[in-house]
Amino acid sequence: MGIFDRIFGNKDRMGQAGATPNRAQQDHVSKRSGKSASNSSPFMEAKASSKRPLTNRPLYSRIGPGQAVTTPRRYDSLAEEGYRQNVIAFRAINLVAKGVASIPLTLMRGDERVDEHPLLTLLARPNPRIKGVNFMANLVGFHQIAGNAYMLAVGPDGRPPKELWLLRPDTMNVLEGKNGIPSGFRQALAGRTQDFSPDHVLHWKTFNPLSDWYGMAPLDSAALAVDAHNEGSRWNLALIQNGGTPSGVLYQEDGETPLTDTQFENLKAQVEEHYTGAMNAGRPLLLEGGLKWQDMGMSPKDMDWGSAKNMNAREIAVAFGVPPQMLGIPDSQTYSNYAEARQSVWEETIIPLAEEIVCELNGWLVPQFEGHDRLEAQKYDGQKYKGQNYGDQNSALKLKLDLDEIPALAHKRAAKFDRINSADFLSVNEKRKALGLPPIEGGDGVAG
Numbered sequence: 001m002g003i004f005d006r007i008f009g010n011k012d013r014m015g016q017a018g019a020t021p022n023r024a025q026q027d028h029v030s031k032r033s034g035k036s037a038s039n040s041s042p043f044m045e046a047k048a049s050s051k052r053p054l055t056n057r058p059l060y061s062r063i064g065p066g067q068a069v070t071t072p073r074r075y076d077s078l079a080e081e082g083y084r085q086n087v088i089a090f091r092a093i094n095l096v097a098k099g100v101a102s103i104p105l106t107l108m109r110g111d112e113r114v115d116e117h118p119l120l121t122l123l124a125r126p127n128p129r130i131k132g133v134n135f136m137a138n139l140v141g142f143h144q145i146a147g148n149a150y151m152l153a154v155g156p157d158g159r160p161p162k163e164l165w166l167l168r169p170d171t172m173n174v175l176e177g178k179n180g181i182p183s184g185f186r187q188a189l190a191g192r193t194q195d196f197s198p199d200h201v202l203h204w205k206t207f208n209p210l211s212d213w214y215g216m217a218p219l220d221s222a223a224l225a226v227d228a229h230n231e232g233s234r235w236n237l238a239l240i241q242n243g244g245t246p247s248g249v250l251y252q253e254d255g256e257t258p259l260t261d262t263q264f265e266n267l268k269a270q271v272e273e274h275y276t277g278a279m280n281a282g283r284p285l286l287l288e289g290g291l292k293w294q295d296m297g298m299s300p301k302d303m304d305w306g307s308a309k310n311m312n313a314r315e316i317a318v319a320f321g322v323p324p325q326m327l328g329i330p331d332s333q334t335y336s337n338y339a340e341a342r343q344s345v346w347e348e349t350i351i352p353l354a355e356e357i358v359c360e361l362n363g364w365l366v367p368q369f370e371g372h373d374r375l376e377a378q379k380y381d382g383q384k385y386k387g388q389n390y391g392d393q394n395s396a397l398k399l400k401l402d403l404d405e406i407p408a409l410a411h412k413r414a415a416k417f418d419r420i421n422s423a424d425f426l427s428v429n430e431k432r433k434a435l436g437l438p439p440i441e442g443g444d445g446v447a448g
Contacts, residue, residue, distance in 0.1 A: 075146050075170035082219040082226050083145055088313045089219065089226060091327050092320040093144045094137075099350040100357065101136035104402040111438060118160060119369045119397070126164035127154075135166065140353060142169055143204060144320065147215030150185065151202040153365065160369045167201070174203070174213040182213070202364045204357070222319035229312040321349035339411070346408045351401070358399050366397050 082089050105123060107114040114120070124132045143149040146169035153161035167187060175195070177183035185201045187194045205215030219226065310329055317324040323341035403409065420426070420434050428443035 078145055078217055078219045079170075081230060082217075082222075085230055086226050086316070088229060088316045088327055088329070089222070089320070092317055092322045093141055095322060095326065095345070096144060096320060096350055096353065097137040097140035099346065100140045100354045101133045102406075103351075103354050104405050105358070106400050106402045108398045108400055110396070114397075117369070117397075119366065119399075122161065122164060128163075135164070136357070138166055139204070139357070142166065143206070143215075143353075144218060146170070147206045147208065147217035147220070148172070149204045151204070152196060153200050153202075153368070161365075164365075176213070180212070202360060204360050218319045222316045225312040225315035225319070229309060229316065232309040232312070321345065339408075342408045343412065346406060351403070354401055358401055362399055366399060370397055 083093060084090070105120075107117050107120055126132060126135045130138070139149050139151065148169045150167035150169065150172050152165045152167055154163040154165060155161035167185075168189075171187050171189045173186045173188065174182050175184040175186055182198050182203070184198050185196045185203070187196070206217070208214060208216035210216075313327070313329045314324045317327050317329065322345050325338065326341050326345060404413065417435065420431050423431065426434070427445055429439040432439060432443065
């Protein structure tokens with residue numbers, strides 16, 4: 001059974017994904033509400049809803065508040081057949097994850113770069129077990145395999161977190177709140193359950209058109225290609241183990257003298273011992289007693305196995321946004337050279353993912369450290385942070401990507417620098433601003 005069957009073979013999944021209710025379900029709802037489903041109309045429902053307070057939020061599920069919404073698919077199947085057993089998905093996920101983790105993060109306070117801060121220390125060493133680069137790569141890995149990634153902040157209440165931990169997606173359930181917003185998260189692992197406050201957990205998920213609570217993994221859309229690619233590898237291995245010959249059957253034209261049980265077992269043992277396996281490839285099969293051999297399968301050439309497997313590999317690469325030629329897939333020269341393919345995966349896949357992470361951290365983690373800055377300013381009587389107005393949003397903390405450190409974009413960055421530097425109609429400070437640099441004194445004049 002492949003990843004596609006394990007994920008989509010469960011009929012109950014359609015109910016979890018928000019499938020349209022059948023007639024019996026509609027009648028059941030009608031009986032409970034005392035109204036006929038056939039007498040209602042979208043116009044009447046819209047008119048009735050217009051009288052509701054504007055503070056009401058739409059409904060997101062049919063379960064009661066505080067109950068866990070289970071993950072609508074099998075994470076273990078995605079991880080086993082889509083990552084551990086498929087070399088294309090394995091390479092694509094690691095390429096993207098390590099690329100995102102390699103981009104340095106800078107902390108800005110307004111227009112000023114901050115080089116030392118507890119937030120930077122935490123991101124460099126989130127917890128005693130893992131360093132920042134590996135932590136970020138694992139975060140992206142969970143996101144790519146499951147479509148969901150969970151980060152837990154550990155520390156005293158009302159203070160910035162002291163540690164950050166990653167929670168495995170298959171152990172996590174979302175607890176629905178009263179207004180369609182998660183009231184918390186529940187982890188179930190090794191027979192134990194633990195609930196976390198929504199303020200302590202960052203849930204980074206992909207877009208999922210069939211779920212309000214969970215993201216959709218890229219492997220979901222590539223499930224058929226993953227199954228076909230894995231089955232092709234298994235078929236190739238089995239073919240090698242069977243001497244490189246297609247399957248066949250031994251038969252007798254003279255049906256009046258069938259083989260005895262002893263003859264059959266001896267023949268079977270002889271074939272398995274002397275004519276199967278890689279070490280016996282090419283050995284001629286000696287037949288006696290009127291036995292003949294009839295092929296029952298297609299040869300690798302007839303099946304065009306190599307082309308089919310490469311096609312499936314390209315589909316898997318497309319699902320992760322990685323140019324196939326970067327994964328070593330033959331006949332996949334989408335770009336004229338490797339440098340263009342490398343630049344494409346950075347600009348279209350890796351950098352957008354990194355920007356998503358920075359956006360999530362700026363909305364969840366960074367605000368927990370802004371209070372720390374205010375306390376430090378009071379502690380040092382304003383001298384350490386002289387000139388900073390902590391009530392002004394222009395001085396708020398913000399994480400940014402340092403894209404200047406990406407080697408794959410060095411050529412493009414140099415071309416941009418030359419183009420801006422040659423613009424005589426811009427002042428020095430305007431050029432520096434275009435390059436993301438702070439202004440300098442006397443740099444506002446334009447050369448004549």
